[in-house]
Amino acid sequence: MMKKIDDYRYKIIEPFLKKEKKLKEIESETNVSYATLKRWVTQYKTSGLSGLKKKNRVDKDTSKKINNEALIKIKEIYKEEYDLPITQIYEKAKKIMINYNSMVSYSTFFRIINNLDKNIKESSLGSIKVENIFEYGIIQKGVLIPFFNDENKVFYLTVFYNKNTYEVINFIFEEIERSFEKLFNFIYESILIEGVYPKNISVDLKINGVSKKLEKSIFFETGINIIQEEYIEEKDKFLTFVGLDILKEFNRKKPKTINEIILFLDKYFFIEEENIYKKNSIEKDEMEKIKIFLSKYKRKVYPMGIRVKNNMYDSKILRDYEDKIIEAIYNEFNKKEIKVYYKDKYIGEAHLK
DSSP: OHHHHHHHHHHHHHHHHTTSSOHHHHHHHHOOOHHHHHHHHHHHHHHGGGGGSOOOOTTTTSOOOOOHHHHHHHHHHHHHHTTSOHHHHHHHHHHHHHHTTOOOOHHHHHHHHHHHOGGGGGGSOTTSOOOOOOOEEEEEEEEEEEEETTEEEEEEEEEEEETTTOOEEEEEEESSOOOSGGGHHHHHHHHHHHTSOOSEEEEETTSOOOOHHHHHHHHHHHOOEEEEEOOOHHHHHHHHHHHHHHHHHHSSSOOSSHHHHHHHHHHHHHTTSOOOOOSOOOOHHHHHHGGGGSEEEEEEOBTTBEEETTEEEEOGGGGGGTTSEEEEEEOTTOTTEEEEEETTEEEEEEEEO
16 A cells, blocks of 8 residues: 555656656646645655655544634734743643643644744754745845946845745846835735745845844734845855846946846846746735735825825725725835725725826
8 A cells, every 4th residue: 555655646746856847737737735745755855755655643543632712822822922932831821722622742732833933943842853944035135237327336136036946936126225124015026926825935134124023923914934044155146147147238238227137137037938927826815914015004085086105096986085094005016006995994996197
């Protein structure tokens, strides 16, 4: 039976190993989840066919069930007490679990909490093995353009990429250096382009403004871990080469506008493929969660509409809300429209006049 399981799993991932198909294609054809496929590939590369064997859990017959009510309470405790050592949180949680007729071991409790927040790893017991998973990354690098308008000028290239495949998902090239919060709209847009809800996003240490408080806030709103990443030379070298290729491309024919360089980079990163939203799509509830990455403005509704970022937006739906204060959800990468909320209720869109 074990041999059949090995062969079954290998045959599923074989087209990927032979570079004939992508994992996402195999996922849609077989209904095996993308995460499971990635795990099988890793197990095969590490241990061959033996890595694809179905492993029996040593704790299979032990009682480690936890009901949803107890799980919700544990999340509430952790949200309030995350600064405490994990052992102390466990002691508090045990009393709660008893009240809800649930009980789990410390190691199982640790895994539950670990799924909530990566930061407890630093104060955890060394005997418990924790797997690091970094799916997407953001890096920002200054690029000196010595021939732009006959003067030396530094532009900033920011890239959002898949950390498993090193595929560039999205980029911006501009005159300003952005702090982490100024990249929120960029993160939102990149998630839509990728069409996959990220588990973790690592952020280059050179990007300012990543605080523990902000990391916690994003995690509890979205479930996405923000991880400040140590300097990686190879990653920095990649963007250095991009900068050199820009210099080579425009050394003779000087660019008159920054858009010329942006168009070059678009072809450079995406070759002949169009940088469009992929077939994968974010679920409705996930879309609500990642609204945290959009800019929010309280605005009064006037007869001519709403002013946001020096632009006027209007819609028929606003006629019923004149003189009222609404919340406008704004994305700098899609300025054609804004989402409008009144008392936390979505009422529709307003469009650029």
